[in-house]
Amino acid sequence: MKKVLVVGLLFCLPALAWADDVVPTVTSNAAAIAGVQSHLDYVWTLVAAALVFFMQAGFAMVESGFTRAKSAVNIMMKNLMDFAVGSLAFWAIGFGIMFGATTTGWFGTSGFFLSDFQPGGDPWVLAFWMFQVVFAATAATIVSGAMAERTKFVGYLVYSAAISAFIYPVFGHWAWGNLFHGDGWLGKLGFIDFAGSTVVHSIGGWAALAGAIVIGPRIGKFAKDGRVKAIPGHNIPLAALGVFILWLGWFGFNPGSTTAGTKDIAMIFVNTNLAAAAGSVFAMITAWLIFKKPEVGMTLNGALAGLVAITAGCNNVSPTSSIIIGAIAGVVVVLSVLFFDRVHVDDPVGAISVHGVCGAWGTLAAGLFNIGGATSQIIGVQLLGIVAAFMWSFGTCFVLFTLIKKTIGLRVSEEEEMEGLDITEHGGHAYNDFQMLN
Template identity: 65%
Template sequence: MRRSISLIVLAVLAGALSAFAQEAPAEVAPAEAALAAAEATQLHLNFAWTVLAAVLVFFMQAGFALLETGFTRSKNAVNIIMKNVMDVSAGAVVFFVLGFGLMFGTSLGGWIGTDGFFLAGLGGDPWTYAFFLFQAVFAATAATIVSGAVAERTKFTGYLLFSVVITGLIYPVFGSWAWGGLFNGGGWLEGLGFIDFAGSTVVHSVGGWAALAGALVVGPRVGKYDENGNPRHIPGHSLPLAALGVFILWFGWFGFNAGSTTEGSTDIALIAMNTFLAAGAGATAAMLVSWIRGGKPDAPMTLNGVLGGLVGITAGCANLTPGFALLTGAIAGVVVVYATLFLDRYVDDPVGAVAVHGVCGAWGTLAAGMFDSAGLFNPSVIGVQLVGIAAAFLWTFPVSYLLFTLIKKTIGLRVNGHLEHLGLDLHEHDNQAYPEFVPTDELTLAEV
């Protein structure tokens, strides 16, 4: 009897243990399923946000095209449209073939990527495609910056060759130093702790310093300087087009900065707000300075103040408080005015690209270190920022200057004065943006 009772008790205990053993997974499974679902949702959100941000940055090409077209004369509008179209079109191809691998391939000593060309070895992972798309439109932005500085006097073939090289080589090499670890490897600047979240230096200063080299090599437009070397103002043909371009750029910049998270997270709120505030502060400061200097609020300078503020906050948009974002943008607006006036004495830059992107990019990178919320005015952090700023110039400007010089001496870079007077649209493209409109030019054929 006792044995039977013992067997029954053991059977009951075994049944109870079995029941508990079966119930435990039933309690864990929903939690695991919920976690897996949350991770899948976050992954999909990361993809969706990164691709959407890339599309916003791509739309900035329209902004650059309208800004540059509006700030220059109507007889060159087709040429400018063609340059901007090809910056992103040919740029996408060469970045796929070469640039992405140099920038994000396995790093060789922190200096340059060594694989990933044609995305070889990276295919099959959908994230590669999203990340490539986002980075490709960044590369096109760096190339497009150059277009405005050499506008109205540069051969299309010479410009196109430079555009391909900056997208496939010049920009990716510096990018590998600062951002290589975003995907694979890691660059030497990145290892020092260089702060440039969305590219004040990596994209904008690189484009600005290349623009400076191009403007110097190609020379000024006919009639830009008088017999004493004083600059003349050559007005653009459509300020409304330029203003629309600036608003498009401002809109797209939310993708440029907030999209650099490459994930749908709460971080995008601060980044987007800082971007908005800095642009507003830049425009306001530029307007006030131009108003005080000239007695009237200057519209083109105010528009460039927006862009200066945007370029300035791009490096520190993720690590500055809103107050310091305002300060960074306001100082950038002042910098735009005085840098433009200074450079105009020596360099013919029809849209102010060097001041906006080169100089304000350097300022924004420095500000990201000076006003870092992790520690204000930290000398070691500021020192690293200065190293990055200097490295961008010392790499980009000499290489760009050499390349522009080689183009000048081989296939040619500059159209002659008579053709420049007639306009690049007819000579370079056999087309006109406004075929029923005959503009009145301030220059005459006798002056050419």
């Protein structure tokens, strides 16, 4: 015990000597606190970025599980390339468009190739870029599931680069440009979308709708008489694991959007979780009433619908409101999936409904349930943002997919689709030791 005390005193002596020479002041304490806070902001932002990056694995698992085994490799490759190709495109062009300085308010004209960072300069731009690139990848990868099992890989790569370099960043500038050097017109109007119900999810969801329409349904999805034929996913446990990973990742997605390690993240955590829980429960109930069974696919998508819906207003609605927002999203996602089936839009994973439709609902809900009160002006701006997102993303992506279709090709041949994209596009199977029956 005496040895421990002696060693402890030896370690304390330098600190005591320093205390004799330097007397803390209000100014020095404030500087020290500011330094600690600054470092905490960096750490929290980058940890949150890592959580959002991990969502890419969640998307890959959900999409693969909800589709057939013969295209599992293709799903994994598309999700991988969404992040790899998207990172390079966002570094070269997208970040500058989204956050570069501008005098027009429409898109940025500086910051390409991450030129805002200079050696020896402020490294915050690096942390901010890292957090933003994982959001860009999320928007891009939403489309993968909606166009699964019939899309040419090379055509998909062109889309992935285009959305990360231009389509997503332009709308991102309109709404979020003021977070760095920009000054987008929606942001100036007071558009509420804290973490991206519309900026990320609806942009991806409406792009998915355009892609699903242009490419057409999978072979066998709709009978000649118009009946909808179910094409079950090959691995529901994998899809469920993906949803749990996405739920976890959303604790980086929403609270991380503070880009600051402050006490504000506590309520955002709670709101995010409650909305997901309510979405899952109410989707299960809705599906149970319609199908007479608590259907697992709808229940899983209900959790994602709640998460998407709360993303816009996670910092400006109460926990009780977040439950209402999530519950409505859970009901809406089931009805929306059934609607798109009836109009013969084939979306194997429900991406359009989860991200596009529930993203729009969440953006409107951020205004309706605003803690500071909902006014006609707030609701009007929210509706304007929703409509602008649909027109921009659906319109540009419809043109993009049509151009890809008429040039390098968007859809594989009927024979390739029947055999499966894993072997025809990538030369291998996800499950080599098992016989593929479909």
